[in-house]
Amino acid sequence: MTGPGLIERTPWDCAALGCDAFELADAGAEAMAQVGAPGHYTVRVDPLASKESLHRNGFYYCDTLIEPYCPAGQLKLTPHAAAAFDLPPPLEPLLAICREAFQHDRFHRDFNVDRRLADLRYANWLKTLHAAGKVYGLVWEGGAAGFIAHEAGKLVLHALGAKHRGRGIAKHLWSAVCADLARGGARELSSSISVANVPALNLYATLGFRFRKPLDVYHRVIP
Numbered sequence: 001m002t003g004p005g006l007i008e009r010t011p012w013d014c015a016a017l018g019c020d021a022f023e024l025a026d027a028g029a030e031a032m033a034q035v036g037a038p039g040h041y042t043v044r045v046d047p048l049a050s051k052e053s054l055h056r057n058g059f060y061y062c063d064t065l066i067e068p069y070c071p072a073g074q075l076k077l078t079p080h081a082a083a084a085f086d087l088p089p090p091l092e093p094l095l096a097i098c099r100e101a102f103q104h105d106r107f108h109r110d111f112n113v114d115r116r117l118a119d120l121r122y123a124n125w126l127k128t129l130h131a132a133g134k135v136y137g138l139v140w141e142g143g144a145a146g147f148i149a150h151e152a153g154k155l156v157l158h159a160l161g162a163k164h165r166g167r168g169i170a171k172h173l174w175s176a177v178c179a180d181l182a183r184g185g186a187r188e189l190s191s192s193i194s195v196a197n198v199p200a201l202n203l204y205a206t207l208g209f210r211f212r213k214p215l216d217v218y219h220r221v222i223p
């Protein structure tokens with residue numbers, strides 16, 4: 001029983017989680033009244049809004065998202081001779097990276113979601129973005145290091161492989177891709193990250209991004 005606008009099915013979550021999955025437009029009484037069928041429910045709310053109705057209706061906190069953004073002309077890029085990208089890249093090495101990289105996101109932090117299913121969700125998303133030609137392979141010293149998937153100037157999914165993480169090279173790899181997106185006509189670059197993801201926050205801060213639109217994400221599972 002989904003009403004257009006108030007509650008929508010999210011088929012990509014459904015495919016990964018193996019149950020029906022829905023996203024509510026808000027936490028108002030009308031949307032809450034439509035929650036009842038078995039499945040996984042998501043709602044994103046203003047951090048300053050009251051959470052009373054969410055708690056009364058069995059929703060629990062999973063994450064706070066924030067949007068890094070930067071006009072192309074204000075990027076602080078640090079190119080590096082070892083950093084390059086591959087376009088389009090072979091998918092398999094990137095899928096291997098994708099399957100182990102994510103841990104800060106709302107699905108990996110949702111105690112009701114099996115970690116392998118959360119990994120599968122991001123792997124499925126990467127496959128879809130790759131098929132649409134929206135994935136840069138990140139290359140460090142000639143080898144596959146990670147990926148950045150983008151849609152209309154938004155860096156929607158990105159990760160480095162374990163052996164390239166934590167070495168301070170992300171800014172060089174991001175610089176190569178951000179410069180290419182700007183050359184391709186993007187006037188503003190943005191992304192969406194978890195505020196708990198300190199390496200990602202600091203990476204974007206180093207590149208000159210500022211932050212806007214925080215959103216708390218709540219989930220509910222009805223078995």
Ligand SMILES: CC(C)(COP(=O)(O)OP(=O)(O)OC[C@H]1O[C@@H](n2cnc3c(N)ncnc32)[C@H](O)[C@@H]1OP(=O)(O)O)[C@@H](O)C(=O)NCCC(=O)NCCS
Pocket residue numbers: 101102103104156157158159160161164165166167168169170171192193194197198199200201202203206
């Ligand atoms: C997000 C990601 C790409 C960042 O790459 P990284 O190699 O870990 O980051 P770096 O080591 O280059 O660090 C980035 C910045 O954060 C800082 N930083 C890293 N870890 C930190 C920590 N635990 N606490 C505080 N600062 C930290 C670094 O000092 C660096 O700052 P600098 O640019 O001023 O030097 C990487 O961590 C990753 O792939 N994570 C898994 C996937 C993911 O979470 N993707 C993003 C969500 S879609």
